[in-house]
Amino acid sequence: MCGIVGYAGKERCVEVLMEGLGQLEYRGYDSAGLALHREGRIEQIREVGRLDNLARVLAGRNGELSQVRTGLGHTRWATHGRPSEENAHPHLGGAGGVAVVHNGIIENFSELKEELEARGVVFRSETDTEVMAHMIAERVEAGETLRRALAGVLQRLEGSFAVAAVSVDEPGKVVAARHQSPLVVGLGQGENFLASAVQALLGETHQFLVVENGEIVEIAASSVGVFTTSGEPVEREAFEVDWDAEAVELGGYEDYMLKEIHEQPAALGATLLDRLDSGGVVDLSEVEIDLSEIDRVVIVACGTAYHAGLLGKHAIEKLARIPVEVVIASEYRYADPFGDDHTLVVAISQSGETTDTLAAVQAARSFGARVLAVTNTRGSLITREADAVLITKAGLEICVASTKTFVAQVAVLDLLALALASIRRAIPERELREFGRGLRLAPEKVEETLGILGNRVEQVVGIFEDARCSLFLGRGISYPMALEGALKLKEISYLPSEGYPAGEMKHGPIALVDEHCPVIAVLGEGLIREKTLSNVEETLARGASVIAIAREGDKGAERMAHVVLPVPEAPEILAPFICSVPLQLLAYHVAKNRGLDVDKPRNLAKSVTVE
Numbered sequence: 039m040c041g042i043v044g045y046a047g048k049e050r051c052v053e054v055l056m057e058g059l060g061q062l063e064y065r066g067y068d069s070a071g072l073a074l075h076r077e078g079r080i081e082q083i084r085e086v087g088r089l090d091n092l093a094r095v096l097a098g099r100n101g102e103l104s105q106v107r108t109g110l111g112h113t114r115w116a117t118h119g120r121p122s123e124e125n126a127h128p129h130l131g132g133a134g135g136v137a138v139v140h141n142g143i144i145e146n147f148s149e150l151k152e153e154l155e156a157r158g159v160v161f162r163s164e165t166d167t168e169v170m171a172h173m174i175a176e177r178v179e180a181g182e183t184l185r186r187a188l189a190g191v192l193q194r195l196e197g198s199f200a201v202a203a204v205s206v207d208e209p210g211k212v213v214a215a216r217h218q219s220p221l222v223v224g225l226g227q228g229e230n231f232l233a234s235a236v237q238a239l240l241g242e243t244h245q246f247l248v249v250e251n252g253e254i255v256e257i258a259a260s261s262v263g264v265f266t267t268s269g270e271p272v273e274r275e276a277f278e279v280d281w282d283a284e285a286v287e288l289g290g291y292e293d294y295m296l297k298e299i300h301e302q303p304a305a306l307g308a309t310l311l312d313r314l315d316s317g318g319v320v321d322l323s324e325v326e327i328d329l330s331e332i333d334r335v336v337i338v339a340c341g342t343a344y345h346a347g348l349l350g351k352h353a354i355e356k357l358a359r360i361p362v363e364v365v366i367a368s369e370y371r372y373a374d375p376f377g378d379d380h381t382l383v384v385a386i387s388q389s390g391e392t393t394d395t396l397a398a399v400q401a402a403r404s405f406g407a408r409v410l411a412v413t414n415t416r417g418s419l420i421t422r423e424a425d426a427v428l429i430t431k432a433g434l435e436i437c438v439a440s441t442k443t444f445v446a447q448v449a450v451l452d453l454l455a456l457a458l459a460s461i462r463r464a465i466p467e468r469e470l471r472e473f474g475r476g477l478r479l480a481p482e483k484v485e486e487t488l489g490i491l492g493n494r495v496e497q498v499v500g501i502f503e504d505a506r507c508s509l510f511l512g513r514g515i516s517y518p519m520a521l522e523g524a525l526k527l528k529e530i531s532y533l534p535s536e537g538y539p540a541g542e543m544k545h546g547p548i549a550l551v552d553e554h555c556p557v558i559a560v561l562g563e564g565l566i567r568e569k570t571l572s573n574v575e576e577t578l579a580r581g582a583s584v585i586a587i588a589r590e591g592d593k594g595a596e597r598m599a600h601v602v603l604p605v606p607e608a609p610e611i612l613a614p615f616i617c618s619v620p621l622q623l624l625a626y627h628v629a630k631n632r633g634l635d636v637d638k639p640r641n642l643a644k645s646v647t648v649e
């Protein structure tokens with residue numbers, strides 16, 4: 039997705055912009071550019087392809103650019119118009135006195151473009167962004183300040199966007215605004231920053247301000263102002279982000295995905311800390327919703343977060359005996375949802391910026407539901423839309439494929455299940471505490487799983503060399519794990535993969551099964567294990583190679599499967615955490631074996647903020 043960085047302050051503008059864009063690289067982009075306020079004009083420098091291409095051009099001009107104090111940077115993911123230098127941001131408006139960078143989509147851009155063309159404006163790109171550059175420039179040329187011009191233009195825009203602009207007439211200033219697309223202000227000493235995500239600025243500051251929909255922000259070296267569109271100043275408190283800049287280093291790992299898989303024990307430890315005591319008693323007093331009034335739960339989320347939601351349903355229904363629906367966020371708002379203020383809508387989003395999940399939250403609010411956001415990102419849009427927030431403390435996740443944030447989401451939902459169960463006295467307190475104590479073991483059991491697996495997963499990837507597709511099977515709590523395993527594998531290795539309830543296999547998917555369709559069975563325990571093993575038999579009879587994820591020492595699994603990826607003995611509540619590890623490592627090693635970039639799968643970005 040596109041990235042924005044803005045800077046006003048010292049003579050290190052180019053360095054800050056490039057560093058910031060570098061921290062957003064993992065989100066995906068196909069061109070990059072800067073607009074620099076220099077020697078009484080705005081200079082636009084843009085290159086197609088990787089940021090390195092832009093860096094090479096800048097390196098050749100180091101001397102000239104080292105005086106620049108104000109500018110904008112952008113990485114573009116093409117939406118309107120192909121990836122090309124002309125379509126790369128920043129875009130200049132009018133005679134070149136205004137430069138604009140933009141994330142999102144201006145839905146009414148054709149109509150605005152026609153109006154501008156009718157007034158003689160000549161367009162230099164195929165983008166929707168360029169209309170904004172010209173509209174702002176027209177107003178600035180007519181004598182308005184940049185801030186006022188931007189405020190005026192905002193009234194005409196439809197869609198979701200974050201936009202930042204500089205004007206030749208106002209050296210030392212950057213103005214910006216947003217509507218349904220993220221934008222934060224970073225606070226410095228004698229310098230200030232703007233970015234579409236806090237990650238871009240962690241090397242510079244940990245103090246941030248949020249910008250709300252429709253507000254205008256103006257930064258200069260020693261001031262930051264937030265204003266309404268009519269120009270009234272707005273008071274805004276800073277918030278602190280405790281992620282450190284080291285989170286964006288590989289720390290000896292080959293890829294972020296592998297690093298983040300190994301960070302899962304720490305992610306779980308931080309997420310559970312202070313929320314679950316050694317006796318297994320949960321404390322979710324941070325949730326500012328009266329949970330005793332809740333009689334129905336709806337979980338909305340996308341992708342991996344949706345799978346965490348399915349696991350949350352198991353936990354809440356089992357422990358708290360409250361009915362739970364789990365709905366894919368992009369479906370929710372079109373499903374004519376209903377409920378009342380006894381309905382708790384839990385919206386799960388690692389980024390807190392996913393458009394569909396935000397839309398689902400708005401739909402829930404429209405009928406008066408209480409909304410609880412589960413997110414990894416403090417200050418994200420979802421935290422501002424919800425009645426209460428539970429932060430997953432997984433730390434910054436850079437790899438597009440979610441791993442540590444998934445287990446942290448499941449842990450938070452387990453905590454919620456325990457809290458609801460305790461309030462409702464749904465099961466005896468003694469049993470609840472036992473679940474709680476079991477959950478506390480999550481970090482160490484995941485650590486143990488990593489140890490038991492060692493390099494076993496790497497050794498089984500040969501099974502996938504001639505694979506045409508793969509089938510992940512599970513029952514009960516293992517079914518969401520099968521879905522998640524299949525998503526991880528297809529996402530980063532591009533091997534078509536299905537996740538299915540094992541018992542449903544015979545109703546269609548079995549047609550896929552042959553020697554070119556490895557089957558990965560997440561066995562689980564008890565009756566579920568027995569039944570899943572029977573399904574595995576059926577796939578063996580059709581020539582499939584079978585990988586079983588089973589408890590260490592499970593003789594039945596060892597006899598039947600070609601390969602067993604063992605997980606340690608653990609309380610039932612920990613099954614999703616320990617089974618995640620072999621599934622994630624399998625996806626990782628299959629992709630590596632295919633020579634793919636696991637951190638940045640094709641066609642995907644870390645956060646899906648534009649529909």
Ligand code: M6R
Pocket residue numbers: 340341342343344386387388389390391392395438439440441525526529644645646
């Ligand atoms: O930021 P979100 O949790 O809202 O993102 C939702 C999905 O896009 C995300 O979980 C996606 O499916 C994963 N990156 C897949 O690994």
